[in-house]
Amino acid sequence: MATKSAISDLAFLGGPPYFSEPLHVGQPNLVEPDQFRTRINEILDRRWFTNDGTCVQEFEQRIAQYLGVAHCVAICNGTVALEILIRALGLTGEVIVPSFTFVATAHALQWQGITPVFCDIDPSTHNLNPDQIPSLITSRTSAILGVHVWGRPCDVDALGRLGEQHGLDVLFDAAHAFGCSQGGQMIGSNGRAEVFSFHATKFVNAIEGGAITTNDAQLADQLRLMRNFGFSGYDQVESVGTNGKMNEFSAAMGLTCLDSLQTLLEVNHRNDKLYRGFLSDIPGVSLIDYPATERHNRQYIVLEIDADTVGLSRDQLQKLLTAENVLARRYFYPGCHRMEPYRSLYPDAGRSLRVTEALADRVLLLPTGTCIGHDQIESVGEILSFCIDHALEIRRLL
Numbered sequence: 001m002a003t004k005s006a007i008s009d010l011a012f013l014g015g016p017p018y019f020s021e022p023l024h025v026g027q028p029n030l031v032e033p034d035q036f037r038t039r040i041n042e043i044l045d046r047r048w049f050t051n052d053g054t055c056v057q058e059f060e061q062r063i064a065q066y067l068g069v070a071h072c073v074a075i076c077n078g079t080v081a082l083e084i085l086i087r088a089l090g091l092t093g094e095v096i097v098p099s100f101t102f103v104a105t106a107h108a109l110q111w112q113g114i115t116p117v118f119c120d121i122d123p124s125t126h127n128l129n130p131d132q133i134p135s136l137i138t139s140r141t142s143a144i145l146g147v148h149v150w151g152r153p154c155d156v157d158a159l160g161r162l163g164e165q166h167g168l169d170v171l172f173d174a175a176h177a178f179g180c181s182q183g184g185q186m187i188g189s190n191g192r193a194e195v196f197s198f199h200a201t202k203f204v205n206a207i208e209g210g211a212i213t214t215n216d217a218q219l220a221d222q223l224r225l226m227r228n229f230g231f232s233g234y235d236q237v238e239s240v241g242t243n244g245k246m247n248e249f250s251a252a253m254g255l256t257c258l259d260s261l262q263t264l265l266e267v268n269h270r271n272d273k274l275y276r277g278f279l280s281d282i283p284g285v286s287l288i289d290y291p292a293t294e295r296h297n298r299q300y301i302v303l304e305i306d307a308d309t310v311g312l313s314r315d316q317l318q319k320l321l322t323a324e325n326v327l328a329r330r331y332f333y334p335g336c337h338r339m340e341p342y343r344s345l346y347p348d349a350g351r352s353l354r355v356t357e358a359l360a361d362r363v364l365l366l367p368t369g370t371c372i373g374h375d376q377i378e379s380v381g382e383i384l385s386f387c388i389d390h391a392l393e394i395r396r397l398l
């Protein structure tokens with residue numbers, strides 16, 4: 001580690017990087033590698049690698065139980081899970097969705113010829129603003145797809161009411177929200193169904209993985225058929241389907257993470273508290289809040305940077321941190337509507353997405369998880385403070 005006493009010590013300005021190894025946003029959590037190895041050996045011995053194997057079934061049961069939902073259908077990743085759900089619900093035409101989300105949410109719709117209609121968000125929750133939705137509903141609208149961004153719940157009641165009033169399906173992208181609650185109930189039972197991601201970077205990871213959870217038995221049956229080419233038995237195909245199956249090795253990783261769930265929660269909450277302590281006195285830098293009465297995974301350390309107060313833009317801060325090997329990220333910059341193909345297809349979308357665009361310029365994520373501890377978090381805080389204390393001089397040199 002190299003300490004900073006003058007701005008020429010900053011790695012961006014030629015000094016040595018503070019950290020010799022990069023700190024990532026999203027380095028996978030694996031607390032008990034030996035448990036994973038044991039499971040892998042058992043899978044190898046069983047010679048059953050995919051197609052609704054023992055580990056996948058256990059993974060589904062444990063998730064359903066933990067979330068208090070009737071059905072969990074494991075899928076190979078969150079994106080394919082969204083695609084399968086969208087098809088199973090028979091969505092068509094247009095679907096209302098935030099632009100402030102990972103691009104997979106929009107792609108899952110566009111991939112199936114459905115137009116994502118981007119809706120602005122509430123600046124205090126970063127989630128869909130229900131007040132903006134009625135003006136976006138047309139005769140082609142078939143659903144509202146909410147995203148629980150950072151695991152903070154959408155206003156599910158308001159979205160549900162809008163769905164009822166306008167005859168629209170309501171479904172949720174809960175990719176960030178495993179282990180989070182809404183109104184005291186674990187996220188997983190809202191709307192027609194909810195979709196989780198268990199990508200390697202997620203709170204609970206299955207290397208690549210996803211799941212759809214629902215209380216609708218008929219829908220769950222349909223999802224199971226669709227993820228397996230429509231097969232209901234040997235040589236028997238009921239409907240068009242795809243290959244969305246989760247394999248046993250992924251489920252083994254998922255189960256191993258579920259075994260460590262309590263530790264993962266404690267580590268993330270500890271890190272969140274440490275960051276709050278080390279960053280609390282830095283003017284212009286605020287860490288987003290989580291509802292105090294809800295359960296939350298604290299998987300993301302999300303800062304909002306007020307460039308005017310800080311004296312440096314979010315992007316300048318990101319560059320300074322990256323040079324020190326703190327790989328801070330700008331999720332979900334620049335917003336789906338400013339990415340292709342949406343930018344070309346809907347060039348005017350930004351006019352009604354003012355909050356999204358402003359937020360996309362402010363948000364910066366810092367590393368957390370089991371690969372980072374007290375000293376590193378303190379150092380990240382010190383680097384940020386140092387840069388902001390010297391903002392004027394640094395800006396002249398950038």
Ligand code: T4K
Nearest residue numbers: 024025026027028077078079102104105175197198199200
């Ligand atoms: N909906 C929402 C709201 C989502 O956020 C996502 C996924 C989805 C749907 C779709 O679910 P999946 O189909 O992915 O299951 C990452 C993830 O790839 C993506 O899963 C996630 N959201 C998104 C928010 O973040 P990137 O492009 O930022 O990931 P990447 O590869 O840069 O990894 C982040 C950091 O983690 C890197 O600095 C390196 C480190 N890393 C990563 C991997 C994979 C490791 O150290 N080891 C690893 O194995 O998208």
